[in-house]
Amino acid sequence: MPTIQDKEKVKIVRWPLETAKREGCRKLGALRILLVENGPPPLLADLREDWVRAPVSHQDLMARVRALQARAAAYRAPVLDPDGVLRVGSTSVVLAPSEVPIVAELVRNYGSLVARESLAHLLACARNTTRNALDLQMMRIRRRIAPLGLGISTAWGRGYLLQELTSDTAREHPQTPEGVSVVR
Structure with missing residues (x-):
């Protein structure tokens, strides 16, 4: 399964020669590194963008690419809309009505542990539960x-943590044939 990082390929844009390409990448939300060929670098106000002056070694360019990917991933959080559609970037899934309250609480606390009792209470409010x-x-x-x-x-006996599924997480929690992450 591809991870979010696999989906976040970085575009290299020659600056100032490819100004239109930069704008197109910005509109698509693509990560981009501006290769500044002459003149001053542009003002950056987007965390999905960085710059490096040409000429640059392949090793230095790859270090900037990894840093940009890490910075962008740190600010990437899921969004749940009122209709029960969960979005991460341009990808989305529709949740069942019974899943919405639980996922809403997990999204509100993205990256933090949510107590099992809090989630069980949300489920119990919806119907009689075991x-x-x-x-x-x-x-x-x-x-x-x-x-x-x-x-x-899962933090056994304590709660649950919604987080990005990185390649490290996938190795730690292999997928079963049904696609369920077994977390112990």
Whole structure:
């Protein structure tokens, strides 16, 4: 499964020669490095953009690419709209109505642990539930959000953590044949 980082390829744009290409990349939300060939570098106000002066070694350019990807990933968070559509970048999934309150709480606390009791309470408000109902719902949500490059880690007895599914996370939590991340 491709991760968010795999989807975030960095475009190299010659500055100031390819000003139109820079603007097109900006409109698409693409990560880009401006290769400044002459004159002063442009003012940067977008965290999805960086610059380097030409000529540049391949090693230095690759270091800037990795730094830009890391910086952009740190500010990338999922968004849940009122209709139950969860978006990460240009990718989205539609959640079942029963999943929306739980995912909304996880998104509100993106990158932080959410207490199991808080999520169980949200589930209990919707209908009569058993202790295993939350576990079943989390399994369904994990399956649904995996195509977005998101995963949910379990802190046993404490709660759940919504986070980006990186290649390291995928190695730590291999996928079962059904596509469910087994987190222990």
